[in-house]
Amino acid sequence: METIKNYLETMFSSIPDTPQSRKAKQELLSMMEDKYNELMASGMPENEVIGTIISEFGNAEELKELLGQSQESTAVELVKDFPNEKVITGRRIISTDEALHYISDVSSSRSVLGLGVFLCILAPIGPILGSGLGDIFFLSLFSGVFTALGIAILFLCVAVGVGFILVSASKSKAWEFLEKEPCALAFEAEPSVQSELISHQETKTFMLALGVLLCIVSVVPVTFFGIISFIDFFTEALGPALIFPLVGAGVFCILNSTRTTSPCETLLELKNKP
Template structure:
């Protein structure tokens, strides 16, 4: 830590000694200490951690620019067009145009996956409805055709989505694009909640036809009760999966790391802006830690869900409804990963 303090003293030695620079120095030292301790906890040596901290927090030229000392950091630059700011930002940063294009593709992916799940449910409903009758063969044929179509949607949608997603992985985001992500996520939150509630209510309502079929003979034929259960539950699953995928991809970039150059262009010379600029490397480390925690969570979570599914299916003989565990598991996954990301981001 003495090396970091000495480096920071030398960095600020050529700057005026006033409240603004003292506050920026204190904020920067606190962030560097946090980053240094995090690196040590990850197993890095003291020398490697010090080198990583110093390299992550920039140079004297960047510091002077952020504090508004060079001529290029005047009010004229501050009032420049946001589009021009994006052009001057980190060339590797994600822009608004890329973000809108990705969200459009993510919406198509959500539709394909949700539709595939619905088709799987309907494919099982067909032989359940026609079983034991003269149309049983057509029900089985329809089941295989719909299942094949669903698998095709899963493969095609997953392949295209993964390729597009890789192009944006591990890239910072421009300040204006992050502002767009925050705004769009906030606007979609109500739609997400409505879709989630409606989907869950439809899944619960899907139990009504088989209950009526069992307790009111003749009102709904037995085969129709089971088939309606599968079809209605599939529709509820469609809504849950569709809004969950869209919301997760919107929210993902609301917590992304902002490109340093992009942040500098939006600097208005205040102390808060100076502190926010020098917090960027620490926020990037927080995002990396969040991704690591979420990856670890996924390694444990889905095997646990699978075990619960098998226990319910075999011990309680709940094959007719136990598949809903995966739908509920998908919803809970989004909620838990959001909590993990928010926790790591706020620390």
């Protein structure tokens, strides 16, 4: 199949790269691919398959005639089929590979950011639980140890959290040019980005709903232990402390809900930017 792709590339090498010629190439390749698969399945040796396909393809003259002929009406067709095509000139073109790379970079950077924020929100849990546990033991030695441990956890969480946030920022640095330079998504990359966007739409809604739910639910433990206060530790430490991981997880979900859809939208919007 590689031979056929190369053959087609050669055939198109003298033809200007326009939306029409790209579409023609795509369609011709699709037909040749069908033929290739069928002939191969019939047991014909591959070199014969390739020979047959190339001999039945037609000729470069016909190709030029076809694409030349459609050029008479390009003005109209361009506007109709590719309203944005004319804007693409003079912009940095983002290829399919680059686009997919960008999407995966943004989404991993979002996850790391979410983790960082989660840890920062989680941090107060240390002192709260520390002093709560400290209160259980009346011996001042234990009490002091727990309080100190709690504060240590606070700083550790914040430090690691901020570290993650910084890492996430540096990860997206490489793609800053998307904001600064005029860019456009390559014509053939659009379908894959579109499908990526559509396939993650459901996850986005789900994550967002889950995030909001977690934030709301975060006050449940503290309320519950407040009403039914049979153990002081639960009412004063565990209940309030649980707010933080729940809110943290909620914020994580909300931040990550758009981790794939938002880079897709950015890419698709590129060509509309001035």
